[in-house]
Amino acid sequence: MTSQHLTEAATSRFVRIREGELDLQLHYNDCGQGERVVVMLHGSGPGASGWANFNRNVAPLVDAGFRVILLDCPGWSKSDSIVCEGSRSDLNATALKGLLDALDIERVDIIGNSMGGHSAVAFALRYPARLGKLILMGGGTGGASLFTPMPTEGIKRLQGLYRAPTIDNLKAMMDIFVYDTSDLTEELFQARLDNMLARRDHLENFVKSIEANPRQFPDFSPRLGEITAETLVIWGRQDRFVPMDTGLRLVAGLPNAELHLFNRCGHWAQWEHADKFNRMVLDFLTH
Numbered sequence: 001m002t003s004q005h006l007t008e009a010a011t012s013r014f015v016r017i018r019e020g021e022l023d024l025q026l027h028y029n030d031c032g033q034g035e036r037v038v039v040m041l042h043g044s045g046p047g048a049s050g051w052a053n054f055n056r057n058v059a060p061l062v063d064a065g066f067r068v069i070l071l072d073c074p075g076w077s078k079s080d081s082i083v084c085e086g087s088r089s090d091l092n093a094t095a096l097k098g099l100l101d102a103l104d105i106e107r108v109d110i111i112g113n114s115m116g117g118h119s120a121v122a123f124a125l126r127y128p129a130r131l132g133k134l135i136l137m138g139g140g141t142g143g144a145s146l147f148t149p150m151p152t153e154g155i156k157r158l159q160g161l162y163r164a165p166t167i168d169n170l171k172a173m174m175d176i177f178v179y180d181t182s183d184l185t186e187e188l189f190q191a192r193l194d195n196m197l198a199r200r201d202h203l204e205n206f207v208k209s210i211e212a213n214p215r216q217f218p219d220f221s222p223r224l225g226e227i228t229a230e231t232l233v234i235w236g237r238q239d240r241f242v243p244m245d246t247g248l249r250l251v252a253g254l255p256n257a258e259l260h261l262f263n264r265c266g267h268w269a270q271w272e273h274a275d276k277f278n279r280m281v282l283d284f285l286t287h
């Protein structure tokens with residue numbers, strides 16, 4: 001498959017996983033046929049999915065010969081819904097392990113966005129032999145910020161949107177999601193709203209989850225030194241969801257990490273600065 005044939009519908013797949021306490025149907029997109037596999041893990045916003053988060057980033061990797069798998073985490077998009085009362089980062093890591101076993105894939109590189117970054121770090125700690133390189137973007141660990149009161153304004157708007165999924169609340173969240181809002185079209189808002197409203201069970205279960213455990217994403221700082229994978233940390237300087245000093249904490253703790261900070265960039269570096277982001281990712285993965 002070349003990138004010409006990359007549509008959501010053409011790459012859409014389902015799989016049943018039974019892993020640990022999880023017995024779930026998961027949805028994923030399977031793109032390209034390379035031997036080397038890159039998994040992309042999306043963020044935790046309402047209506048997020050692998051395809052919604054990474055649609056600007058798949059084609060360059062497929063054209064460079066990678067197989068790219070976009071996992072919809074449990075509780076998002078077309079995957080089964082779930083209430084998570086413990087660590088959602090670990091739950092997603094377990095789901096990814098189940099997916100890789102079901103697809104008979106031994107080792108992957110992971111690109112994680114926000115919650116996807118937290119989940120990628122959980123995967124690195126639990127299944128180090130299954131991981132090649134790690135790219136963490138706007139996420140990687142929970143925990144406090146030195147400079148920004150928690151929850152951040154972005155997370156407050158995100159949780160408000162889960163509780164009241166209206167177009168106005170969606171626009172209020174997206175307004176501080178990116179640095180430059182001029183690229184946010186009515187079409188994008190509508191697609192995101194449709195995704196959200198298609199799965200009210202996901203919205204309700206997310207709210208139940210944060211009521212049961214407000215700290216869905218644990219602080220992995222004390223364990224970062226155990227991760228030997230080569231890691232590229234990418235952050236938006238104006239990220240109003242997960243503040244950039246989280247990125248500094250990551251590079252302080254991860255022994256093989258480097259950091260790139262995009263200026264004029266919010267929480268979605270892979271989308272706002274897609275061309276440069278894609279070049280950096282390819283360079284990092286191939287050298």
Ligand SMILES: O=C(O)/C=C/C(=O)/C=C/C=C(\O)C(=O)O
Nearest residue numbers: 043044045046048114115217242
């Ligand atoms: O609370 C956290 O640390 C993580 C928050 C997120 O994962 C937010 C992500 C939002 C998106 O990436 C989205 O596409 O909605």
